[in-house]
Amino acid sequence: MHLLMNYAFSLNPRREPKGSQDEGDTRRVEAVVVALIPEYHQVKVRDGDGHLYALTRKTQGVDLASLHEGQRVVCTVTRKLPRVLNAAAVV
């Protein structure tokens, strides 16, 4: 039964990305900075499942200029149309 449940979960396309925690309309995601794009005022971060997120001037809690490639960040991300509401660098 346990194996069957695991198999059923593996078929669920809406399963949570690795390292994310459910918080209702948002979820918490751990990601790594993969690109700094100052010309477009954003920093791209990628989670363990390959999802990309953009940290922008409107993202609360983080100073984009202080981030560097390879740095780990924790983000609060909306479920629909993934959008980072706030982020914090992991020291």
Added chain:
Amino acid sequence: MAWPGTYVPNFSDWREGDIVLVHRTADAAGLAIQASQATSLSAVTRAGAICSHAAIYLGGGMVVDATRGAGVSAQSVWNYCQHRSIQVRRLSDPTIPMADIADISAMAQQHIGEPYSVIQVIISKLIPGTMPVLDALYCSTLVGLVVADATGVDLSSDPAHQPLHPGTLAAHPELADVLLEWRHL
């Protein structure tokens, strides 16, 4: 320019920041983009493979786009819709603030004059997940970066949407189609 007595698209239903997608093309680069998308590993990109170009609507019948030769520039959408079919799409999430949506067109205009490069097209097609090369913009790269800058939404978030091609935008599940009509002047 459209004359009285002719038909024009329903521009009044379009919104600043909408994504304008151009289908079918007669030039070699457009055909190469379509062929590449048709064989993409991404089912989303394959579904939109007929689309060869992406632009951002500014209002007043104008778009900003990145093209070979002109780089990032503003031009009339009339240049596209006279001879080719177009598709207009917008972010489907109603929780995104309208002020952020309005920022899309404003931020797109800030990049007018920046260059376009075929190299960006080749790199993005060969290496999925590649980050944009900023001195070498590609039409859908520009759209993705500007939408993210204005709204925080990364349209290439899902690995199935990487790299972000015009075809990916044409079939992107998080974008909704705007009903297009031709109206008599």
